[in-house]
Amino acid sequence: MRGRMAVWWRCKSFTSSASPSRLAKPLIYLDRPDIWYPSSSPSGVSPYLRHAYYRLSRKRKVGHFGMELLVTVHKSERFISDCFSYLLAVYMLEDGRKRNNEHAAADIDGKLIANDIKATVATEIRHMKSSIRKVPGLGVILVGKRKDSFSFVSIKKKACEEVGIASVVVELPEDSTEHEVLAVVSLLNRKESVHGILVQLPLPNHLSEEKIINAVNVEKDVDGFHPVNMGNLAMTGREPLFIPCASRGCLEVLHRCSVEIIGKKVVVIGRSKIGGLPTSLLLQNPEQITREADILVSDVGVPNLVRGHWLKPGVVVIDMGSTLVKDSNNSHCSHVTGDVCYEEAIHKASAITPVPGGVGPVTISMLLSNTVEAAKRAYQWTERSYQQEQSFSYIPLSNVHI
């Protein structure tokens, strides 16, 4: 039997309690045999899970007595030997847990996963460059002056530089017409050195997201938002050219952390970019549904939406929310925060992706990987052709007898 994960989309209103919880049919099935079968999971302890003691020691806000002491130990680390402070910290964490009958989730280190993917992508780009003298190119269209979009685009640009992707960011004013944006899309569609196109979302309200995304060449749609790619993703047995980066990131995180998916209840509290889906039936009572989940993915954009009491003990939490909020002590500074109330969730979950440092960086790496795929398709170049080329050039001349 083929494993399937249901991806459910969010309803319009979370607060409505008018009708009892109803489970709508899943709308999308993702078939990824390699992540469904437990035997395909990496074995042993995953290097991407961070020890709880380390995470708690870097948190400024601490919950209970045991953890407060833990922080004190770390502050005075200079006066005690490192080794002693470590043992004491672990002991107190255990003790604190026992006293409070609590446990702490492992932190999933998204940055580590992201760096691993980046290293693979960078190697492939080096090989591509040395064999066909081409590098992948990414074109980003940014309309308007949203602070969060600016920040996300600059993260993407920096990531491209790190791995050797040539990126170009086209910044357009907030009041650009649809015609103007479409003209840029068409320019990038035609440009041979651009293999991937990304229209940063959300667009200003007066622009039709649908029209603009539909205009992106399917073969350059590294975001995977084009209806042809999204449609093929939704249909079993069809292959989209690109899978949306955040979803790829989410699956990659679960896979690398050896989380088995087969037979698990998965709840995705998500925001659909495609309008018209009758999702309002789904999450009338999100707390009750999420409480049944073994794996919970949230992508809503409401900080602290998912509370500790929503979670089933032992759940694996993937927090895909990414909201820019002002610092409480300095309104000039802001930071990103997820959907899940982290401080509460760590006492229920077995593993959790923090924000920042969780699935976000993996998403970026997936964008890089999709862009390389786009360039490989455009040049019909494969890592295998590089290997073959290498094996030719490595024949020592002394062995060649004419």
Ligand SMILES: Nc1nc(=O)c2c([nH]1)NC[C@@H]1CN(c3ccc(C(=O)N[C@@H](CCC(=O)O)C(=O)O)cc3)C=[N+]21
């Ligand atoms: N066409 C389009 N494609 C997208 O993929 C897309 C988009 N529009 N609009 C907005 C969302 C959001 N998104 C994020 C990606 C990485 C981080 C990320 O790397 N976050 C860092 C922290 C970032 C920071 O500190 O500012 C982290 O979680 O560690 C966050 C958010 C992609 N999006």
